[in-house]
Amino acid sequence: MTSELSADTQDVLEEIEEKNVDFLRLQFTDILGTIKNVSVPADQAEKAFTEGIYFDGSSINGFVRIQESDMRLDPDPETFSVLPWRNDGESAAARLICDVIDTSTGEPFAGDPRGVLKRAIQRAEEMGYTVNAAPEPEFFLFEEDEDGRATTDTNDAGGYFDLAPKDLAQDVRRDIIFGLEEMGFDIEASHHEVAQGQHEINFTYDDALSTADNVATFRAVVRAIAAEHDLHATFMPKPIPKINGSGMHTHMSLFTEDGENAFHDEDDEFDLSDTAKSYLAGILEHAPAIAAVSNPTVNSYKRLVPGYEAPVYVAWSDRNRSALIRKPAARVPAASRIEARFPDPSCNPYLAFAALIHAGLDGIENDLDCDDPVRENIYEFDEAKREEYGITTLPSNLGEAIDALEADEVIQDALGEHVYENFVEAKTQEYDEFRVDVSDWELDRYLEKF
Template sequence: MPSARRDEEKKYDILKRDNVQYIRLLFVDLAGLRRCRVFPVHRWLGVSEDGIGLTMATAAMPAWGDYVAQGAGFGPVGEMRLAPAASSLVKVLRWQPLHAIAISGFYLREPSIRAPLKDFPWVCCPRAALTKVLELAESKFGFKFRVGYESEFTLLRAAEPESQVPFKAVDNSVYSHSLAFNNMAPVLDDMVAAIGCLEVEQLHAESAPGQFEIVTGHKDALEATDALLYNREAICGIAAKHDLTASFLPKLSSTAAGNGAHLHLSIMKEGANIFEGFSKGSSASPAAEEAFMAGILHHLPGLQAFTTPSPVSYERIKPGCWSGAYQVWGMNNREAPLRVCTDAHGEPNNMEYKALDATANPYLALAVLIIAGLEGINQHRQLPEPTSVDPDTLEEGERKQRGIKLLSTNLRQALDSFTADQELYKAVTGILGGSLVQAFLAVRMSELSWYNALQGTPAQMLDQAAAQLYDRY
């Protein structure tokens, strides 16, 4: 019996032992929405081998409605297969113990082919895109990546009928305030238990009313991103059990801090974390970790199309908001979108990327981020001098002299920056395929058109968008 079949039979035996009745095939589309299809557990072996039919158009729907984005290349004709990814986790839901989640991928196999379905990932599968980039980085550079995510979210109650938006925050507290934590401790306790205590490193109240953050530890890049999807499901599921809504939308109000999804990344080579030796090298030969960061910094305006890809994302990225509004890097500078983090002894150990939120497809965002970093190595890019102050406090003339520029201030700019950045555009389309990039850009253009059609002041437009999207992310 093939080993893959034995593995699926072992999973099935565990699911039956745990009295699981239903399996949710969880995936994330190009709009960053988590979606699922559900089947009874007795179908596990068949579905794991042959998947469930799903229209290709599912991958190309914008967040604002169930429509296929114009120009995505999809319509009512065309079917892929949705199946549990071979290496993904399958977890019983603490908040609904008769259900389990299997992280899933998109597959496309010709009918005449009898080889295993999972040998044929569909070209528009974001999880397969990340897998491809990780394999490329390892084969060409010997790199493996370890990733940790910060999950910021806001806990909401239903608002009064006369409110402009259908929600209100559970408190009016401030950063790390103990009262906010005390009041929500039963909810947060359940969330940590549902996520898995060994994965959680810390949690605290954040700056906005009702806002909290849960930080999980570093894992291999694909495993960490799979876990991120499950953790978001757990946070939302537990919140609902407490008659609350957990929202990861990057901005819910113009007067409160936004929700980010900061990413911490380490590069492993031959078992060693090369960021532990980080120091800005000579101009002649930048070290690999420096050139990798320099590639990300150089391509950051175009990267934003994938990592902050919603019109609402740009309501969060503002100067003075600790979200990284300028194209700079720094050592432990939280106003830099790209910073080198240090351990308890002040030694560098990872890179943080702050220009990321939960409207991104995390697989695709990380794939493009790594591509940008690898291009930095290919081009021997060098980091400029680190910025050791809030760049917004510098005089405009000094910023110009130091080459410090604002990042994109809206989605239109980010999309244009990506298509204009020919080095990044060619690398991304060359590695991931033009069909995936075409569909992604179409989805985001659809969202931009929807947002720009809203009426009123910027704050009123944000309120309208938040009212429609707050419980979709």
């Protein structure tokens, strides 16, 4: 790869010099969503843009085999940002999010999660739409022990929207917000969530690719700044039993080429267009398979149980939060959207968004009908009433979700053959390891009883 420097690239090179950046972290994610990076001295920046940076892909989870290991990172100049916790005023480090290129073909690597999302976005564009998204990732802040290891002891006793003195993490959230803003985030709101030690910071609606980049960055920033306060931030969906877990409610909408919100119809009872309803129906249709991607850990299904405000019922509502998808109130037409409430923040955001987009577009292409919204509290339904309403449930564990994914060609196609096969292999291994393990709960309950 050799190319002329674009105006965006020139701007980045100037900013590197102006801000005394000495190291660049070239960032990408593996299939499971773990951030990886290759660090290079800042004087290699121009080379990174014109020639790319090569690395061994065989050492990355789910990427390639040893005999086909050479991969290349192509940095996206629009993702340049100085890391606030590595900026002392005299020197700084910055990150660039990269696309992964298969050096044997010169084409985007099929196993790059960012590339998977780009393919979903391209499909939407071919249908005349751009995709916007806004997630609400929740997280817990825990104390560290004397060795710096994470505990599950929360550092506050706050509840939903509480203030100090109960919400002792206000200063941490403030520093996180300042750090995110330094990296270019537009923060809408932050607050203490329902559970002790649980928090939420919301950033503004953006295109789906930028939003997925932001989720990956958000998790890294939260962890880094929490560590500066001697706290451990975790996006584990259910770190403490019998209280609310952490979700990542994801708002989505489509816009047409002329900038109109394709989800809005002022003549509809719910202000939703037929396009929006078909998109919504597509997500409901494929929700069990999407769950394997959007709720990808054994622990994810400890959150997805009735009674803790997590959605498990495959239905939608314009009023309450017991359904899988909610239609939030919108003050202006541009804000009409749907909210998928089942994803959690342990997911790979690139893959989760891709699965949601392909499912929704499949609903549009097949003109799927959307059932009426359920306005009652589904948590209070018994099994007979759920059957009466035709309401099914999400998979109850990761094994069932993998089975659903293996039966759903639409979500398989969303991931692509390479990612699908490696993802299922990794997640099947994870679930098998869980099944043969013996938990403390089992020992406490059965060891002396039998």
